[in-house]
Amino acid sequence: MRILITGINSFVGQYLVKELKKHKKFRVFGCDLLRTNKNNIINLDIRDKNFYRKLPKDLDIIIHLAAISRDKDCSNDLPNSYMTNVVGTLNVIEAAKKLNIKKIIFASTEWVYPNSLASKKVDENTKLDITKLESDYAITKLISEIHLTEFYKKNKDFNVTILRFGIIYGERAANWSAVEAIFNNIKKNDKISVGSIKTSRKFIHINDIVMGITKSINLKKFNIINLQGSELITLKKLIDISTQILKKKIKVHQKDNKNPSIRNVSSRISNKKIKFKPKISLKKGLLRFNNYLEKL
Secondary structure, eight states: OEEEEETTTSHHHHHHHHHHTTSTTOEEEEEESSOOOOTTEEEOOTTSTTGGGGSOSSOOEEEEOOSOOOHHHHHHTHHHHHIIIIIHHHHHHHHHHHHTOOEEEEEEEGGGSOHHHHTTOBOTTOOOOGGGOOOHHHHHHHHHHHHHHHHHHHOTTSEEEEEEEOOEEOSOSSSOOHHHHHHHHHHHOSEEEESOTTOEEOOEEHHHHHHHHHHHTTOOSEEEEEEOOSSOEEHHHHHHHHHHHHTOOOEEEESOTTSOOBOOBOOHHHHHHHTOOOOOOHHHHHHHHHHHHHHO
């Protein structure tokens, strides 16, 4: 099975390659804006509608990861964000059509669920309204989801899977989520400031994300899959586990303790569909991250 990964040099892309190489049935190719000397990786820009001309032949799947994924970066340069995230996705769809690549797996985000809904509980069947979104990044992803949905409706001999990633953490040196940032803050300081210790997310480790992507490869037709951690974790629990690992006591200042931000995104339907269960607990993930920091 010949797989192309766009954005292969990204955080998720690098871990995904390692996971796919464990399976002998996969042959992995990649494209990215970042130049590299690695075999099977081509320097390409998905904003170029003709990028497909330089792709390998006889591909079976495109796993589309390439995107501007930080909301701040999207907001600071909206034209480029739409060119990369929306037009880039349209170019991937066209590449699939022109090269007869019958399967597209698209990396979307849990942020397509607006805060007003996610604070209660949402799943793959929740109806979404783009006007309720507060994130420019999420808007670009939902627009891309709509295009992929319409593409499938008109071309049902293709297979489309949309993966809505939860908040990913893991061993990386930059672009941290709240998990890595809070842990590192506790490691270096004796006090920490948060909005509310009741703020909650279903954080998911990078290893579980790439396992979920791999398990989605065999899906047929059209699917929306939530890839989330198994537990709704408060910042209090994150801080408590971090202090236990680091054997430290810290002072916690809450800037807005009465208004916690809670995002309860369910992946029960998806987990059943792809037979997926996250394996990395928060404590195990933080221990790995601490070991990673110690080696830097």
